[in-house]
Amino acid sequence: MDLNDILTISGKSGLYKVISKTKNNIIAESLEDGKRIPVFAANHSSVLEDISVFTYDEDIPLKEVLWKIYEVEQGKCSIDPKSDNKTLKNFFEKIVPEYDKERVYPSDIKKIIMWYNILFKHNLITKPDSKEEEKSEENNNKTGEEKKDDANQNLNDQNKK
Numbered sequence: 001m002d003l004n005d006i007l008t009i010s011g012k013s014g015l016y017k018v019i020s021k022t023k024n025n026i027i028a029e030s031l032e033d034g035k036r037i038p039v040f041a042a043n044h045s046s047v048l049e050d051i052s053v054f055t056y057d058e059d060i061p062l063k064e065v066l067w068k069i070y071e072v073e074q075g076k077c078s079i080d081p082k083s084d085n086k087t088l089k090n091f092f093e094k095i096v097p098e099y100d101k102e103r104v105y106p107s108d109i110k111k112i113i114m115w116y117n118i119l120f121k122h123n124l125i126t127k128p129d130s131k132e133e134e135k136s137e138e139n140n141n142k143t144g145e146e147k148k149d150d151a152n153q154n155l156n157d158q159n160k161k
Helices: 062-072 085-095 106-121 130-140 144-160
Strands: 006-009 016-021 026-030 036-039 045-047
Touching: 006 026, 006 106, 016 036, 062 085, 062 106, 085 106
Parallel strands: none
Antiparallel strands: 006 016, 006 045, 016 026, 026 036
C-alpha cells in the first residue's frame, strides 16, 4: 500500500491524491468527489505515509494500523466513524491494543477509521509488499550517516534533472 501520494489537509475533510507538484504548491484531487485544488504550505497538509499512532512502546506507522483494520474486518468496510466514543475506543483497542490512551484521542480514531473507509472504497488497501518490507527493514538498519548519504544522493539526483 503506497501512501506517499495520499494527503490529508488541515481544515478539509477527506483524503486527497497528489496529482502534480509545482514550485509553490501541490495540485491534489479529492478521492471523494474528484475536485482538484491547489495545496500551499499554509494549508498544513500531511502525507499519510508520515503519520503514525502513539503507543506505549514504539509508534506504529499508519500503514500497519490500516492493514490491521483490514485483517480484523476481514477485507470489508469498517465501523461507522461517527459511532460513540466508547465504541470507537473498544474497536481501536482490538486493532492496536497497546495504543497510548492519553495521547490518541477519539477524534484521532474517527479520522483513522474514516481514512480506512475512504481508502477501502477506492481499493487502495493492499497487503504490504514483501519488497516494501525488505526496503523498510534495510532502511531501519542503516546508521544515521548512511541515511544522510542517501538523502544527499537523492538531492543530487533531483538537482541533475
